[in-house]
Amino acid sequence: MGLTALEIYKHLPKKNCTECGVPTCLAFAMQLASLKVKLEACPYVTEQAKAALAASSAPPIRLVKIGTGPNEVGIGDEVVLFRHDKTFFHPTALAGMVLDTSPEADIAAGAAGLNSLRTERVGLMMKLDMIAVRAAAGDPARFAHAVSVVRSKSDLPLVLVSDSAAAMEAGLKVAGKDRPLIHAATAANWEAMTKLAKDNKCPLAITAPGLDALSDLAAKVKGAGVEDIVLDIGEMPMGKALETLTALRRLTIKKSNRAVGYPVLMLVKDDELAPMRAALGVMKYASAVILERVDPATLYPLMTLRQNIYTDPQKPIQVKAGIYEIGKPTDGSPLMFTTNFSLTFFTVQGDIEKSKSPAYLMVLDTEGLSVMTAFAAGKLTPEMVEKMLNESGIKARLGHRKLIIPGIVARMSGKLCELTSWEVVVGPRDSSGIPSFMKTWK
């Protein structure tokens, strides 16, 4: 990737002071070469060295930020082709779309609807990241008005979609301060679009048929002073899209080709295969996907897929072990246990909440494994449960000695009973059975 560790080392201060968190300057150089650290971690690099090293310390795919404030999204900056090689860092930004040709009330309702599609899953927020406004009316004033209506309904970052510089300029007058993504510069309009992007300090999407044309256009736009570039691969069948997206990712990661070192965007038109196209983009290297039409019923699985693909494959999402209070439990409330795998914890917590009766939930540290997996792996044992009963302080908070265990691990009840001399109650196999189970609990 760019310079070798030795070439980088030449530019470092050679103080071996360890302030960068690495024992020696050489070790730091090695980490820089493999992109594991940022140059800023060394406080002593000279300005000259910084300039010389800029190329190799810059990520192979530029990080482009869209929007401002808490809703800002960063796209790009990936370093691997396969998630198991490290992890994918910047989840595909998903956008819904409204048209400026719609009646004002529909634009407002559409934007509000897209804005409201958010929910928590396994403790993480799932939502759309952007709203795209398309100029389809051919009237700059109408586009500007549509943009202002959308802004009044949502503070999600915007994508302004038009190939007319006049419409774009009108839209930017309304929203230019919020760093919307300008979509898109083409071979025909790039000078005007690049100027707008520069004047408004906004990221710019570019589109051209084929990789050669795309890379040429990127060079022109960059030459004219805009570096926050997003590549739109254009409309094509899924097979061709996969090939193009793969080519771009390989060129940047394996060939260090900086001419196309930008995040990639895919526009998904509204047809029967739209959910499949969008899923392909999420898995195979699209940093942003704009959906012409959003159906919550297919968006929810898409957002779940994005969660799955962008989690760290080395470390399951987990919660802290400990005693959790659900509702306001008293010393007569039931005690149950589960594991610290996020998916498990949030599922069980939700089900207990549904039962409307307060309870204590004891969450064991199974290194983020689900109940069944942990049990099969020997990472959820009666001994662990006993230890936690004794050491968590839960005994003092209870006026009884009853423990409800997940139905799947009914097999441990004998041993657990023996170890603790508590009354062990086998709960339902699926925690969705907890509400009806609780009705019979005493």
Added chain:
Amino acid sequence: MPIQFPAEKYTGRIAEITLGATKEEGGTRARKVTVGGQAALNFHGADGAYPNPPAVAMEIYDVAPELPEEVVRALGPVLDRPAAWARKCVEDWHADLVCLKLKGTNPEAENRSPEDAARTVEEVLKAVGVPLVVYGSGAEEKDTRVMQVVGELLKKENCAIGQAENEKYKSISVASMGFGQSLVAFSNLDINLAKQLNILLTDFGVKRERILMDPLLGGLGYGLDYSYSVIERIRLAALAGDTMLQNPILVDTSIAWNAREATIGELAAGGDAARRGPAWEATTGIASMVAGADLLVMRHPEAVKMVKGAIAELKGGA
């Protein structure tokens, strides 16, 4: 300067497996299905040979299973009629194969006899012309007897039977070898376990070109993240030359329906459940194919339609 397509060259190639035997070959199948044979990742024809796109089987059962409401609605009143169900899979929903799950032979449930099972297989064979994949109930001792009878019936049909597992593979391997069937080898979400099972099976005498690997598919949101990477790693290792992993991969996307979010009516930001469920399975399906799956066993007609649509466009890629 024109950009060259940055192709990957692999040294390995996946075994090619054909299922189904036509009349000329002594069977009764009207159609054959071939999977595997590629020297590239799925749909990456620009890298190397990619002769066979993934195929889609639809599952049916010997006794009416308990399925989510939405699935029951979509399948119609065929759940207790395996032959009619199979015919719908092929004629209405264009399944490439049918996967018959003989759950009813389970001694802990209906405990249907091997002869009952054979009758069901025969009916299904008559009803459709596509190749079959036939699974026992997972109860080892019973499966041995069931597969003896079923295998005999399928002798000339060149189908696949399953599943062989780490601790229980011998009797089913014997059946597959004796009756000339391919074998589905199930392992538990781990590249090393998958490889180990393949080694056990080949040492035991099963031909490598007869093994379909099922590395366990976790449904969307419920283990898909693990499966995606396990499948991807298996396929990359195979293409890099590991002969003990060069087998077509089979996955079962019906697991997607175990996710509560696929079925519950009220779900925040979840839209209409009738469309969410099929999308849940189809998303699981396309993810498995992109990772490396070559044969999908699917459940819901709408999900099948989406996945087949995706295959048609994806294979036309290069």
